Amino acid sequence: MNSPVTPSGSIWFRYASPASFYPLAGRLIPWFGAAAAILAIAGLYVGFAVAPTDWQQGEAYRIIFIHVPAAWMAMFTYLVMAFWCALSLAFNTRLSAMMAQALAPTGAMFAFVSLWTGAFWGRPTWGAYWVWDARLTSTLILLFLYLGFIALRASIDDPRRADRASAVLALVGVINVPIIYFSVRWWNTLHQGSTISMTAAPKMAQTMLVAMLLMTLAAWAYTIAVALYRVRSIMIEREALSGWVGDLERKAGPAAPTLTGATTR
Amino acid sequence: MIEWLAMGGYGFYVWSSYGMLAIALIVELVGLRRHRRESWRRVADMRAEHASEWAAGPGESKP
Amino acid sequence: MKPAVATGAFGALWWACQRDLRLAMRSRAELAVIVVFFLLVTSLFPLAVSPDPVLLRAIAPGIAWVAALLASLLGLSRLFAADHGDGTLEQMVLAPAPLQALVAGKVLAHWLATGVPLVLLAPVVGLQFGLDTDAIAVLVASLALGTPILSWLGAIAAALTLGARGGSSLLALLVLPLAVPVLIFGAGAVESYGSGLGADAHLSLLGAGLIVVWVFGPAATALAVRIAHE
16 A cells, blocks of 8 residues: 655654554544543533523523534534545555545434434524524534435445545535535524624523533544544455454454355454 | 423423434444454354365465 | 547637536436426415515525536436446546546536526526516626536535435535525625625625635545545
8 A cells, every 4th residue: 555654753653554443443432432521521510500590491492502513523524534544545555545434424423413402492582493593504414424424434445546636526415514514604694693603702601611611522533433433344345355454353363254154353 | 400401491392302312323333243243243244154165274364 | 429539728628518418408308307497496485475476585595506506416426426336436436637627527517507597497486586687797796606516516426425315415415504605695795785785795705705616626536536546
């Protein structure tokens, strides 16, 4: 495989190969998983036990603690996915493409959850399950972008060609993401304007903000853990005939019988 | 407790939301394990298929 | 017909555009279908919704735009499929002429053959739905700026799906989400004009989008075509 020569030298170079990244990912997963669980528990505690009732929306506003992190993760995961796609095109590396492939389903999941929770937040707050405002609608578009990426990958048989074609698609799609943000500012919308603003004072109570940020970090850690887990399955399948996969197979010893009767892990 | 679950009358909406998130997470995590098992099965099939083609025996690595 | 005589960028673009237009003229029936489809779809809405003139005037821009979007999808698979099938596309990849220019020529021809007719027929739809003259003008302007953008988005998707299973539904799945901003600003231009806020901002955004798509489109499409020939 083409190993890129980079200024940062050996560390990047070493972990750019699936064989060395596989065990590293395996070691990282429990840490990120535990972080996700702890952050989520903390966030939910602050969100439900500490944060006060909203005087306008009552208890219904507590959906925000999963709606906003999900919406944010859906958006941000797409950016990260596009970053890996860019790397895979620029350096012709397989692992970058596999990381993008691993991130897509989780991003789509968060987009869907964001839409669902947005609908169930919208109904008691604004009277309708679906309000065609810019933010909800652009998350729907984002979901379609994810599905298109996954569908394109699935429809191309050669994995390397699928890598490169879906990478181009992701990069074209990523141009849409800032346009989505732009249309939120452009349009006069029904949806609550961005309540986390870097410059303006937050419109929410401090505790609500804390809970939301904790949940966002939890979603981050979860996404990383899941993506690392998924990429390991992708790696062994795509590198099935490699020596390192064979070594792993032998080490695992006999387990459940497969379709052909051979035994593996 | 019941009062808390009722969420000031908004219980249906709050729990439908958190419930869907829980379902989505479970589906994803279960799917991860199934994916992994299927991948290992496919690895075994592919390697078994090629075992006869490797004259020098297993352990030949691809770049 | 090898592009041996045109190795400069504009020469290649012109050659590819001419060639595709000539081929398109040979299958005029296919182009007519796209136009008929456009008018058919717009006619369906009053039948499905209501003939109330006030309502129709309000939803006219959106309907015209959605119909144009769907009609433009129809012509997309033919953009690369024929050349891909007989190996001409591979020759273009290998040719000394810049692939980006050849691709740009094809997309320009595609827009001239399938997009421009829609722009020219927009006034008909406008009259169908009771739009006043100024609103029709804005609609035509928005389609004139937007349909070339749709051609480029479609070209990228068509190149990516060369040799992939899934056919035209996969193509639609890829193009439609990307086309949404164009749809929003295109239809929004007419609505904004109608509500007195003026269409300048929307049309400017469409114009900017058109420039962006002409800057990046050739590179992205050429890359996708190369990927399909690896």
